[in-house]
Amino acid sequence: xxxxxxxxxxxxxxxxxxxxxxxxxxxxxxxxxxxxxxxxxxxxxxxxxxxxxxxxxxxxxxxxxxxxxxxxxxxxxxxxxxxxxxxxxxxxxxxxxxxxxxxxxxxxxxxxxxxxxxxxxxxxxxxxxxxxxxxxxxxxxxxxxxxxxxxxxxxxxxxxxxxxxxxxxxxxxxxxxxxxxxxxxxxxxxxxxxxxxxxxxxxxxxxxxxxxxxxxxxxxxxxxxxxxxxxxxxxxxxxxxxxxxxxxxxxxxxxxxxxxxxxxxxxxxxxxxxxxxxxxxxxxxxxxxxxxxxxxxxxxxxxxxxxxxxxxxxxxxxxxxxxxxxxxxxxxxxxxxxxxxxxxxxxxxxxxxxxxxxxxxxxxxxxxxxxxxxxxxxxxxxxxxxxxxxxxxxxxxxxxxxxxxxxxxxxxxxxxxxxxxxxxxxxxxxxxxxxxxxxxxxxxxxxxxxxxxxxxxxxxxxxxxxxxxxxxxxxxxxxxxxxxxxxxxxxxxxxxxxxxxxxxxxxxxxxxxxxxxxxxxxxxxxxxxxxxxxxxxxxxxxxxxxxxxxxxxxxxxxxxxxxxxxxxxxxxxxxxxxxxxxxxxxxxxxxxxxxxxxxxxxxxxxxxx
Amino acid sequence: xxxxxxxxxxxxxxxxxxxxxxxxxxxxxxxxxxxxxxxxxxxxxxxxxxxxxxxxxxxxxxxxxxxxxxxxxxxxxxxxxxxxxxxxxxxxxxxxxxxxxxxxxxxxxxxxxxxxxxxxxxxxxxxxxxxxxxxxxxxxxxxxxxxxxxxxxxxxxxxxxxxxxxxxxxxxxxxxxxxxxxxxxxxxxxxxxxxxxxxxxxxxxxxxxxxxxxxxxxxxxxxxxxxxxxxxxxxxxxxxxxxxxxxxxxxxxxxxxxxxx
Numbered sequence: 001x002x003x004x005x006x007x008x009x010x011x012x013x014x015x016x017x018x019x020x021x022x023x024x025x026x027x028x029x030x031x032x033x034x035x036x037x038x039x040x041x042x043x044x045x046x047x048x049x050x051x052x053x054x055x056x057x058x059x060x061x062x063x064x065x066x067x068x069x070x071x072x073x074x075x076x077x078x079x080x081x082x083x084x085x086x087x088x089x090x091x092x093x094x095x096x097x098x099x100x101x102x103x104x105x106x107x108x109x110x111x112x113x114x115x116x117x118x119x120x121x122x123x124x125x126x127x128x129x130x131x132x133x134x135x136x137x138x139x140x141x142x143x144x145x146x147x148x149x150x151x152x153x154x155x156x157x158x159x160x161x162x163x164x165x166x167x168x169x170x171x172x173x174x175x176x177x178x179x180x181x182x183x184x185x186x187x188x189x190x191x192x193x194x195x196x197x198x199x200x201x202x203x204x205x206x207x208x209x210x211x212x213x214x215x216x217x218x219x220x221x222x223x224x225x226x227x228x229x230x231x232x233x234x235x236x237x238x239x240x241x242x243x244x245x246x247x248x249x250x251x252x253x254x255x256x257x258x259x260x261x262x263x264x265x266x267x268x269x270x271x272x273x274x275x276x277x278x279x280x281x282x283x284x285x286x287x288x289x290x291x292x293x294x295x296x297x298x299x300x301x302x303x304x305x306x307x308x309x310x311x312x313x314x315x316x317x318x319x320x321x322x323x324x325x326x327x328x329x330x331x332x333x334x335x336x337x338x339x340x341x342x343x344x345x346x347x348x349x350x351x352x353x354x355x356x357x358x359x360x361x362x363x364x365x366x367x368x369x370x371x372x373x374x375x376x377x378x379x380x381x382x383x384x385x386x387x388x389x390x391x392x393x394x395x396x397x398x399x400x401x402x403x404x405x406x407x408x409x410x411x412x413x414x415x416x417x418x419x420x421x422x423x424x425x426x427x428x429x430x431x432x433x434x435x436x437x438x439x440x441x442x443x444x445x446x447x448x449x450x451x452x453x454x455x456x457x458x459x460x461x462x463x464x465x466x467x468x469x470x471x472x473x474x475x476x477x478x479x480x481x482x483x484x485x486x487x488x489x490x491x492x493x494x495x496x497x498x499x500x501x502x503x504x505x506x507x508x509x510x511x512x513x514x515x516x517x518x519x520x521x522x523x524x525x526x527x528x529x530x531x532x533x534x535x536x537x538x539x540x541x542x543x544x545x546x547x548x549x550x551x552x553x554x555x556x557x558x559x560x561x562x563x564x565x566x567x568x569x570x571x572x573x574x575x576x577x578x579x580x581x582x583x584x585x586x587x588x589x590x591x592x593x594x595x596x597x598x599x600x601x602x603x604x605x606x607x608x609x
Numbered sequence: 610x611x612x613x614x615x616x617x618x619x620x621x622x623x624x625x626x627x628x629x630x631x632x633x634x635x636x637x638x639x640x641x642x643x644x645x646x647x648x649x650x651x652x653x654x655x656x657x658x659x660x661x662x663x664x665x666x667x668x669x670x671x672x673x674x675x676x677x678x679x680x681x682x683x684x685x686x687x688x689x690x691x692x693x694x695x696x697x698x699x700x701x702x703x704x705x706x707x708x709x710x711x712x713x714x715x716x717x718x719x720x721x722x723x724x725x726x727x728x729x730x731x732x733x734x735x736x737x738x739x740x741x742x743x744x745x746x747x748x749x750x751x752x753x754x755x756x757x758x759x760x761x762x763x764x765x766x767x768x769x770x771x772x773x774x775x776x777x778x779x780x781x782x783x784x785x786x787x788x789x790x791x792x793x794x795x796x797x798x799x800x801x802x803x804x805x806x807x808x809x810x811x812x813x814x815x816x817x818x819x820x821x822x823x824x825x826x827x828x829x830x831x832x833x834x835x836x837x838x839x840x841x842x843x844x845x846x847x848x849x850x851x852x853x854x855x856x857x858x859x860x861x862x863x864x865x866x867x868x869x870x
Contacts, residue, residue: 070723072713074712074713076706084734087706206718347645437673437677440700444666445664446663446664447661449663451741453792465755466756469756472759472763476764
């Protein structure tokens with residue numbers, strides 16, 4: 001039993017040790033989409049942390065020199081062997097606040113207990129400014145709405161929410177600012193809880209306030225009452241379609257410690273405020289003079305550039321088209337260039353958007369990888385985007401002139417389908433663009449997803465094990481029952497057992513173990529007698545046994561010989577010292593002869609006797 | 610002989626024709642993708658699904674095309690489907706992470722801050738990367754091994770063999786327990802419903818299966834939604850973890866598993 005237990009324990013320890021948690025490990029890396037920006041310029045910081053086999057906290061770097069415009073965190077985990085691997089990606093849009101050279105980092109993952117891992121360190125250079133004369137990007141609150149208007153609010157002397165839209169009749173695609181203000185008679189005691197946002201369905205929006213800011217109050221007098229005014233939301237909204245568009249009513253709860261609170265009105269009960277919906281009547285773009293295609297509303301300039309004007313056939317060039325200006329930059333679409341003999345791969349698109357002075361502006365850059373497949377001169381472009389200026393109410397076309405590309409050399413090999421890797425990452429993955437693909441080119445196009453479990457035979461085979469055990473149990477029970485029910489088989493088994501005991505006795509004799517030898521001989525004789533008589537004989541004295549044998553029809557001579565042999569065995573077991581091998585051999589011979597006679601003995605029934 | 614060959618040829622004909630047709634659609638969709646026509650590519654892959662194709666590569670390509678179109682909810686749906694069909698597919702895993710990050714970035718762009726977390730339950734994390742066939746095979750073999758050992762113990766008399774069987778049986782039993790648990794988890798036999806993904810940025814979860822029913826919660830694009838009840842008239846009852854339960858338009862919730870699962 002001991003070796004069995006120790007083996008089992010050893011195996012379980014191996015299993016346990018392999019399953020036990022490994023020491024936590026991980027790595028953290030920072031990257032930015034650009035290292036040089038102007039004051040007010042926006043760049044993206046990405047921190048990717050991977051932690052294996054433990055819990056850790058990610059500590060972003062000190063970002064005091066930048067405004068954090070947005071922050072997204074994506075996390076997930078997966079098991080690798082017995083180790084849980086957690087991955088966390090934090091992406092932040094940062095706005096440079098002041099010129100200078102800044103060091104970002106390191107970011108750190110902290111496992112607790114003083115164990116940390118640091119990331120790389122990044123250098124960011126911030127230049128003088130976006131444009132001369134333009135106000136630097138500000139995270140401050142917008143101007144307050146005029147006091148003489150009562151639009152966008154349901155006046156309440158205790159406090160109310162006000163939704164203000166800078167232009168109630170904008171054109172489709174024109175920027176309007178939507179601001180939600182909180183008017184209170186006294187200062188805020190705690191952060192207000194917005195229970196329902198002002199919905200902006202039907203608009204493309206961009207937040208104009210940094211996510212981390214303090215709620216500063218300004219004062220405004222309405223209906224001869226002075227209110228503390230807090231700016232809660234301030235977004236640039238671009239209507240996507242003409243017609244009446246509604247900005248939903250916000251709702252919130254505040255704890256006001258002003259006059260209302262002092263007078264005991266409401267006590268600790270929060271003040272629940274409901275705003276009012278605001279309708280914006282969006283005008284369609286004028287049809288007169290409207291150019292074909294998607295029209296950008298705002299200002300725009302388009303430039304284009306080829307990294308090389310002359311290439312060998314089959315070599316790739318990069319075409320860059322940059323659309324820069326004011327408005328919903330991310331909505332701009334520039335069609336891919338095409339020409340017979342040119343293979344144009346899908347573009348990489350990168351957007352940079354900022355909100356200096358509350359105006360959404362930036363650039364959208366398209367980069368195409370172009371491969372001439374035949375020698376010749378190709379014209380790329382011109383690249384045009386129709387623009388509508390809502391202030392001047394007129395259309396223009398922002399145009400980048402056509403570019404010429406000359407390809408020299410022999411025609412490239414047959415235009416095979418480009419390799420996916422080549423297509424997906426023409427110039428390396430952009431740090432600010434999600435990386436998807438390449439797609440798989442081969443597929444079995446399977447039409448069945450049935451697994452082994454879904455097959456009928458599987459369940460049959462799974463049931464086979466328990467069935468086998470059940471049958472085994474039944475078979476064993478049947479065998480036992482059959483053995484106990486069939487007395488005729490008992491002598492046969494006893495004879496077999498006796499032969500086995502005689503063999504053991506012979507081994508004992510050869511080994512010089514007389515006690516064991518005589519014990520085996522006695523047991524062999526008793527087993528056979530027991531089986532023949534069908535009753536136990538172990539507890540009988542020798543005279544009782546002799547009487548029983550005679551009573552059951554055994555010849556007296558044989559009965560006497562059997563009993564004498566048993567007596568001899570008992571005697572020899574207790575005085576085994578000095579027993580010779582020859583004596584044991586003779587005893588063995590006698591026992592064999594007796595067993596042969598007993599085989600022929602058929603006892604009479606007990607009642608007959 | 611000639612007659613039997615003719616019969617064989619006739620039997621094989623529809624299969625060949627079908628295979629060619631699927632291949633054509635596959636090639637067409639891939640070609641559209643390579644041309645930058647992600648809409649056309651997605652349409653092609655969806656056509657394959659409509660024709661009954663249940664294939665991890667098709668699901669992966671569809672997810673990638675949807676991601677390129679900026680439809681990250683659908684991308685997450687099909688990346689998850691690709692992983693369900695072929696656990697451990699690193700491409701699909703990477704795509705899924707990128708799609709979730711993209712949803713977060715887009716939301717952060719609009720709202721300033723966003724968090725997209727996907728922490729699978731321990732069971733799913735443990736067995737999510739293991740193929741269902743492998744788990745089924747392990748369960749089958751360990752079941753046969755365990756019950757075989759127990760059955761042998763009933764009859765074997767030799768002590769050394771009995772010792773070996775006595776050690777092997779509990780170890781095989783542990784394997785059976787673990788693989789059986791994995792099989793149950795991977796096949797979703799204990800799940801409260803079918804897994805799905807919220808396909809749009811703002812999906813109201815309503816009190817009842819009708820547009821007029823009041824809004825109970827709002828689910829966000831890319832979130833996991835458990836489809837509890839396939840209601841009628843295009844509505845499904847879903848539970849979105851950490852959000853709540855309610856009725857949503859079926860078209861806004863994408864099932865992760867191929868239809869019928």
